[in-house]
Amino acid sequence: MTENPFFRPSTLDYELPPFAEIREEHYLPAYERGMAEQLAEIAAITADRGLPTFENTLVALERSGELLRRVDVVFRNQSSSDTTDLLDEVEAKVSPLLAVHHDAIHLDRALFARIEELYRTRAGLGLDPESLRLLERRYTAFERSGARLGEAEQARLRGLNAELAALGTTFQQNVNAANRAAALVLDSAAELAGLSEDAIAGAAENARVLGHEGKYVLSLQNTSGQPALAQLADRSVRERLLAASLGRGIEDNGPIAIRMAALRAERAELLGHPSHAAYVVADETAGTVEAVSALLARLVGPAVANARREAAELARVAAADGVGEIAAHDWAYYSEKVRQESFQVDAALLRPYFELERVLRDGVFFAANLAYGLSFTERPDLTAHHPDARVFEVFEEDGTALGLFIGDFHARASKRGGAWMDSLVEQSELTGRRPVVLNNLNIPRPAPGEPVLMSWDEVRTLFHEFGHALHGLFSRVRYPLFSGTAVPRDFVEFPSQVNEMWMVRPEVLANYARHHGTGEVLPPELVERITAAEGFGQGFRTVEYLAATLLDWAWHTVPRGEEITDAEEFEARALAAAGIAVEAVPPRYRTAYFQHVFASGYSAAYYAYIWSEVLDADSVQWFEGNGLPVRESGEVFRRELLSRGFSRNPLESFRAVVGRAPETGPLLARRGLL
Numbered sequence: 001m002t003e004n005p006f007f008r009p010s011t012l013d014y015e016l017p018p019f020a021e022i023r024e025e026h027y028l029p030a031y032e033r034g035m036a037e038q039l040a041e042i043a044a045i046t047a048d049r050g051l052p053t054f055e056n057t058l059v060a061l062e063r064s065g066e067l068l069r070r071v072d073v074v075f076r077n078q079s080s081s082d083t084t085d086l087l088d089e090v091e092a093k094v095s096p097l098l099a100v101h102h103d104a105i106h107l108d109r110a111l112f113a114r115i116e117e118l119y120r121t122r123a124g125l126g127l128d129p130e131s132l133r134l135l136e137r138r139y140t141a142f143e144r145s146g147a148r149l150g151e152a153e154q155a156r157l158r159g160l161n162a163e164l165a166a167l168g169t170t171f172q173q174n175v176n177a178a179n180r181a182a183a184l185v186l187d188s189a190a191e192l193a194g195l196s197e198d199a200i201a202g203a204a205e206n207a208r209v210l211g212h213e214g215k216y217v218l219s220l221q222n223t224s225g226q227p228a229l230a231q232l233a234d235r236s237v238r239e240r241l242l243a244a245s246l247g248r249g250i251e252d253n254g255p256i257a258i259r260m261a262a263l264r265a266e267r268a269e270l271l272g273h274p275s276h277a278a279y280v281v282a283d284e285t286a287g288t289v290e291a292v293s294a295l296l297a298r299l300v301g302p303a304v305a306n307a308r309r310e311a312a313e314l315a316r317v318a319a320a321d322g323v324g325e326i327a328a329h330d331w332a333y334y335s336e337k338v339r340q341e342s343f344q345v346d347a348a349l350l351r352p353y354f355e356l357e358r359v360l361r362d363g364v365f366f367a368a369n370l371a372y373g374l375s376f377t378e379r380p381d382l383t384a385h386h387p388d389a390r391v392f393e394v395f396e397e398d399g400t401a402l403g404l405f406i407g408d409f410h411a412r413a414s415k416r417g418g419a420w421m422d423s424l425v426e427q428s429e430l431t432g433r434r435p436v437v438l439n440n441l442n443i444p445r446p447a448p449g450e451p452v453l454m455s456w457d458e459v460r461t462l463f464h465e466f467g468h469a470l471h472g473l474f475s476r477v478r479y480p481l482f483s484g485t486a487v488p489r490d491f492v493e494f495p496s497q498v499n500e501m502w503m504v505r506p507e508v509l510a511n512y513a514r515h516h517g518t519g520e521v522l523p524p525e526l527v528e529r530i531t532a533a534e535g536f537g538q539g540f541r542t543v544e545y546l547a548a549t550l551l552d553w554a555w556h557t558v559p560r561g562e563e564i565t566d567a568e569e570f571e572a573r574a575l576a577a578a579g580i581a582v583e584a585v586p587p588r589y590r591t592a593y594f595q596h597v598f599a600s601g602y603s604a605a606y607y608a609y610i611w612s613e614v615l616d617a618d619s620v621q622w623f624e625g626n627g628l629p630v631r632e633s634g635e636v637f638r639r640e641l642l643s644r645g646f647s648r649n650p651l652e653s654f655r656a657v658v659g660r661a662p663e664t665g666p667l668l669a670r671r672g673l674l
């Protein structure tokens with residue numbers, strides 16, 4: 001057997017992981033050795049008999065865990081974007097081990113004593129601002145992880161963390177299985193009336209792949225809403241599709257959600273907070289539960305009123321079909337009709353203008369060139385994690401190599417839903433590494449030989465995820481802890497949302513939105529109508545988002561000891577109590593498939609998207625109104641914000657760009673909530 005490729009640093013350009021050599025059986029041994037190595041490194045730090053110094057403690061800690069980091073970034077991407085049964089098993093084994101490992105470090109009394117001693121004397125250590133911040137952030141992280149607790153409490157904390165980690169993995173795997181099981185199988189093409197020929201062919205191909213030869217399968221996306229709902233003409237098929245979506249996973253994941261909420265409440269209490277939400281936001285830019293609740297409460301009333309106005313408009317159009325009241329499964333369908341009737345926008349007619357390769361090169365990359373001077377060269381000689389994934393080398397305006405960008409754009413059965421960004425190699429001046437970042441999307445594959453045509457939303461997602469990628473690529477920090485996107489969750493969506501603005505900037509749009517067959521530019525008047533139609537959907541979008549946010553909030557503001565017996569009942573009560581229960585607008589995620597909050601680190605933090613959007617809307621206004629050329633604005637945004645990572649307070653970075661604290665006005669205007 002050849003040596004495990006994780007055991008040594010990669011010798012490839014940018015230390016790109018050696019994907020061609022990595023096999024499934026390498027992960028577990030690499031994890032085990034990686035954790036053992038890091039514990040040995042920690043033991044070496046605490047064995048030092050001399051006085052603790054910044055160098056022998058904090059810097060040593062930053063340098064520790066190299067092997068673990070190498071395997072972990074690769075594994076997390078692989079198990080998300082191309083999983084197998086074996087990888088699922090490895091994940092189920094590893095996630096509780098990682099929780100134990102995290103605790104072994106953060107509850108190490110000798111290590112904490114050194115950090116505490118340095119923290120106490122920090123004013124006299126002569127540290128530069130980023131080093132001082134490293135010390136403060138590490139101190140806070142240890143404290144928040146229970147370093148100050150007594151033996152019995154720490155033992156209980158270890159138990160809670162291990163159980164939560166295992167439950168989170170089970171929750172995610174249940175979501176994946178439930179998504180597959182709930183796919184809608186249809187017998188005839190007639191039932192798919194309304195879908196494009198391509199989409200019907202896609203459903204037939206999907207059926208063949210999934211073992212339903214001769215039938216048609218609509219697979220589920222992870223959100224409550226499903227794209228096909230906007231086109232399916234048969235009301236009963238729409239009803240079945242949405243019911244399959246809303247009902248998935250509750251038997252298995254309802255009890256897990258209840259258990260996780262209880263464990264998180266208990267852990268929060270142990271750590272001195274009244275609820276899990278209070279514990280989480282204390283370390284976010286929001287700071288307090290009250291601050292988050294106040295923003296959400298301010299948005300609910302106007303958003304619901306907005307959605308009700310939209311419902312009345314939908315009902316007017318639906319009356320022609322004999323539909324009396326708009327149900328949840330009618331919303332997208334009649335929204336599409338309103339868009340066509342009132343705004344003359346037909347989603348199907350847009351797709352030919354959004355061909356993936358053009359959107360990527362002449363849109364996303366072009367905008368990055370316009371604002372930041374970047375250029376991109378594909379590197380087919382470098383192997384990524386999947387044959388679909390493509391590697392690009394990114395260059396500065398002056399030709400300096402900046403890092404690698406990997407794009408894995410297509411949906412496949414082995415990939416989880418949604419779109420996300422990962423860092424495979426973190427930029428750090430301490431380690432001398434340059435960034436390798438990765439975007440995963442779920443754009444359906446067309447029939448063989450056909451171009452990849454995207455929806456408006458998919459184009460937006462591509463710009464969005466690339467915004468995260470830029471945040472990683474532009475990182476210019478000393479310590480890995482602060483690198484790139486390692487900022488609070490309620491800040492991290494801000495740079496990615498800002499990047500969405502390029503999608504509709506006239507000079508960018510005109511460059512990429514061209515008909516794939518004729519080369520014709522997307523007519524400007526159509527763009528205006530799309531923008532107007534976007535405004536129409538804001539009521540729905542804001543309510544479905546806020547409902548999910550308030551659901552997350554309800555699960556994680558429960559105080560310890562409050563008994564929840566039925567997840568669906570809890571959900572219904574929570575939405576009603578928050579004033580966001582609009583029957584025809586289900587939450588974007590229901591409890592059973594809300595993987596953000598039960599499986600991926602966004603518990604009590606789903607509010608982060610709208611919180612970040614305050615900064616986003618405000619910054620977009622700054623970009624548009626500051627009077628600087630685009631390239632100069634980009635440079636300011638990069639220098640003061642994108643490059644800083646978490647090496648300084650993010651709100652300070654915001655102020656350095658915009659010149660003042662964030663204001664909510666632009667967000668309210670954008671969402672039609674004034």
Ligand SMILES: [Zn+2]
Pocket residue numbers: 464465468493496
């Ligand atoms: Zn994002």
